[in-house]
Structure formats: structure tokens, C-alpha cells
Amino acid sequence: MSAPDLLVVRGLVAGYGATPVLRAVDLTVPAGTIAAVVGANGAGKTTLLRALSGMIRPAAGQVLLAGEDLRGTPVEQLVRRGMAHVPEGRGVISELTVDENLRLGGLWRRDRADAGRALDEVYELFEPLARRRRHLGHQLSGGERQMLALGRALVGRPRLLLLDEPSLGLAPRVVARTMALLRQLRDRTGLTVLLVEQNVRSALAVADQGVVMSLGRVVVAAPAATLRDDDDLRHAYLGF
Known part of the structure; x- marks a missing residue:
């Protein structure tokens, strides 16, 4: 079906x-x-x-x-x-750390425990981000910035x-x-x-x-x- x-x-x-x-x-x-x-x-x-x-x-x-x-x-x-939208150009906030960028994706969520689980899942999906979670956005490579933009969207658990x-x-x-x-x-x-x-x-x-x-x-x-x-x-x- x-x-x-x-x-x-x-x-x-x-x-x-x-x-x-x-x-x-x-x-x-x-x-x-x-x-x-x-x-x-x-x-x-x-x-x-x-x-x-x-x-x-x-x-x-x-x-x-x-x-x-x-x-x-x-x-x-x-x-x-x-609905989550990752626009062309990735939209990473360069002055914030990887962790801060990702947490922005879940700020609106009321279930804080699940928001934390979603953040952990993103770090599991994107191991380079886990290693660089304290780095600023402008310190990342192009591929890492793409991971970060996608990960931030996923923290919100979109359909x-x-x-x-x-x-x-x-x-x-x-x-x-x-x-x-x-x-x-x-x-x-x-x-x-x-x-x-x-x-x-x-x-x-x-x-x-x-x-x-x-x-x-x-x-x-x-x-x-x-x-x-x-x-x-x-x-x-x-x-x-």
C-alpha cells in the first residue's frame, strides 16, 4: 500500500x-x-x-x-x-559555536528531554560536529557547515x-x-x-x-x- x-x-x-x-x-x-x-x-x-x-x-x-x-x-x-527549511548557503551563525547553533534548532520545543536526545542523535550522525562542538561556525569547513545546517534542522524533529x-x-x-x-x-x-x-x-x-x-x-x-x-x-x- x-x-x-x-x-x-x-x-x-x-x-x-x-x-x-x-x-x-x-x-x-x-x-x-x-x-x-x-x-x-x-x-x-x-x-x-x-x-x-x-x-x-x-x-x-x-x-x-x-x-x-x-x-x-x-x-x-x-x-x-x-516543516524545516535549510536554504542555499547553509545559514550557519558564524559567531556561535557548533553546540549553540544546534541548540537554536530546538529552542521552541517544550519537551526539553527529547530536545536533548535529538541533539545527541545529531552528534551521533555527524561525528565531525561532535569533535568540534566548541568551535565557532566560521572555523568549520564547507562540509562541516553543511552538516551543521542540516543538523540544526533535525534537532527540531521535522516531518x-x-x-x-x-x-x-x-x-x-x-x-x-x-x-x-x-x-x-x-x-x-x-x-x-x-x-x-x-x-x-x-x-x-x-x-x-x-x-x-x-x-x-x-x-x-x-x-x-x-x-x-x-x-x-x-x-x-x-x-x-
Whole structure:
């Protein structure tokens, strides 16, 4: 039996000022799966994540998380309802230590004991962070900053993780480790991931579903394996 849809997007229109970037986007992501959003620069991938997480306000459309309409929901309430967004650029606070950055991810949580357990679990997942927990954010490598941004989101125990360009500027081995971790989190915790990624091969290798965007619209939504194996689709939309 297939998993229920955790995220449902219907007719989403959003942009900056009077200029629409997203044009009636429809999208569904089943619970406990990874959906990779791919496409050329300017296709609207990052704008999609920003609209879902409340960084920009949609002009039209509907966003449902576990059947709950999120229209008009403040960003802090989206976090409480189980959505976490790791934007492009990682967003690490360079003046704070690793431990302080991670604890920010759980400040809103009332169950302090479980917040502590979540912090311990992040250190188990990311051993380099455990070794550098007293180091400041600006003292970390690019790969460590990516771990820290992802770990901070996980401390909040999200149901849905929005992840924007996690491979940007990272060495191939670090990218491979990050993608493998996403699959591990999906399998171990049931985490649902909406992944925006320019590294199409890596994204489709880890994803269950592939979503191709072009000019602000979803033009193809199919199993990731179908996109990987269909030469016509790849040549038409993905450039390889």
C-alpha cells in the first residue's frame, strides 16, 4: 500500500513583487520519501521552497501538510507543525559555536528531554560536529557547515525537510556522504525530504521521485528511476 501524501501543493503562484516565478505549480510528496526537484537555473526551484516555508507569500494556490492548509501560517508555526527549511548557503551563525547553533534548532520545543536526545542523535550522525562542538561556525569547513545546517534542522524533529542545494561548493566525496545520509534518515526515521539540487545525477540517485521544473512550472513528475533511465526525458529537460 502506498504512503499517504504528506505534502500537497495545488496551483501555487509566487514570485517577487509583481513578477510571478511559480506559475500554477502542482506537486505531491508521499510521507517517508525523497522528492528531488531539478531543472535549469531560473526554473523556480528555490522560489518553490521559499514559498512553501513562508519566506515569500504565495499570490495564489494551496499548500497542505498532512492535510492541514498552511495558507497564512506564520513561519514559526510552520516549524512547530513539522516543516524545516535549510536554504542555499547553509545559514550557519558564524559567531556561535557548533553546540549553540544546534541548540537554536530546538529552542521552541517544550519537551526539553527529547530536545536533548535529538541533539545527541545529531552528534551521533555527524561525528565531525561532535569533535568540534566548541568551535565557532566560521572555523568549520564547507562540509562541516553543511552538516551543521542540516543538523540544526533535525534537532527540531521535522516531518518535512526542505533542502536547497546541499552540494553547492562541496567536494564530491562530501556530496556523496550528504546524499547517503538523506537516504539513511528516510529509512531510519521516516523523514520526508523535498530536495532542490543542481547535481542532477546525485539527486536522482538518492530520490524516490523526480520533479522537473521549467519556467516556473512542473513539466515532469515521475519515479526517479524513470528520469534516470529515459534518454528522451533526460536530454529534453536535464541536459545529459
